Amino acid sequence: VSNCLMRHTEIIPADKAFYEAGTAAKAVGWQNMAFIFLNRFLDLTDAIEEGSLDALDHSDFQNTDIPFEVPLPAKPHISEDQREEIRDWVLTVSMDQRLEQVLPHDERDTYEASLVAASTGVHSLPCLITGYPVLRNKVEFKCPGKEANKESWNKFLMAVKMSHSPPCQDVLKFISQWCGGLPSTSFSFQ
Numbered sequence: 118v119s120n121c122l123m124r125h126t127e128i129i130p131a132d133k134a135f136y137e138a139g140t141a142a143k144a145v146g147w148q149n150m151a152f153i154f155l156n157r158f159l160d161l162t163d164a165i166e167e168g169s170l171d172a173l174d175h176s177d178f179q180n181t182d183i184p185f186e187v188p189l190p191a192k193p194h195i196s197e198d199q200r201e202e203i204r205d206w207v208l209t210v211s212m213d214q215r216l217e218q219v220l221p222h223d224e225r226d227t228y229e230a231s232l233v234a235a236s237t238g239v240h241s242l243p244c245l246i247t248g249y250p251v252l253r254n255k256v257e258f259k260c261p262g263k264e265a266n267k268e269s270w271n272k273f274l275m276a277v278k279m280s281h282s283p284p285c286q287d288v289l290k291f292i293s294q295w296c297g298g299l300p301s302t303s304f305s306f307q
Contacts (some may be wrong), residue, residue, distance in 0.1 A: 120150065121230050121248025126187040132161040133194040136203070143206070149217055152210050153177045155203050162193050162200055177218065180235035181228040223252070245292060246273045259297035270300075 119141040123134045139154030157177065164170050168189070175185045193200065210216060225234040232241050232250050241250035242262060246269040254267040265273075277285040293299045 118246075118248050120154070121243065123154070123183045124232070126184060130190045130194045131187040132158055132165060132190060135161060136195050136199075139203070147221075148210065148213075150220060152207060152216060153218060153220060156207050156211075158195075159200070159204055159207060161187075161189075162195070165190055165193055177220065180231075181220065182231045182233045183228075223250075225252075244269055245296070246270055256300045258292075258300060260295075263296040 119134075120138040122129055123131075123138055126134055135154050135158035139151050139158055142148075142154060143151035157173075160173055164173060170186065170189060173185070178185065195203075220228045223229040225236070225239075227233070227235040230249050232243055233239070234241070241252060242264045243249070244251050244266045245258070245263060246265050249266065249269075251264040251266055256265045256267050256270045258264065274289075277289050289299075
């Protein structure tokens with residue numbers, strides 16, 4: 118989900134959004150995405166110190182729905198120690214000749230988390246579970262405009278069932294209330 122939050126920097130501070138996306142990508146081994154997002158995080162923290170976005174390079178985010186112009190926070194949302202740790206990691210990884218500084222693309226030839234297809238401009242709805250575009254094999258909810266990728270929805274339901282976790286139950290309840298009920302193919306695990 119965190120690599121979809123960057124399109125919402127009008128709500129989520131930009132430096133925090135890129136930090137969270139980068140550290141989440143790093144945690145699951147998506148080095149290319151982690152490098153791009155954490156490098157942008159560092160650029161944003163520099164921009165916060167300078168008070169201007171003018172020096173930002175947007176080339177990594179061409180043909181995505183990640184906005185170039187973002188509200189600049191008054192102060193960084195990440196500690197200086199965390200920032201230096203990220204700076205060290207980015208510098209180390211930048212020496213790796215095997216790293217491709219490109220975001221992964223899907224069958225639309227567009228960044229896989231982008232809701233807008235780069236070549237056609239077609240907008241897709243976001244998956245309620247992942248934030249990724251719903252392109253096919255979808256689960257539709259009662260409220261118009263609420264969908265999920267079927268595979269992601271089924272994984273979520275299985276996690277709720279297997280974990281017996283009250284927080285997961287709360288998320289399922291929230292989704293049900295927000296979307297006017299659950300799809301008829303779903304089950305209640307309460």
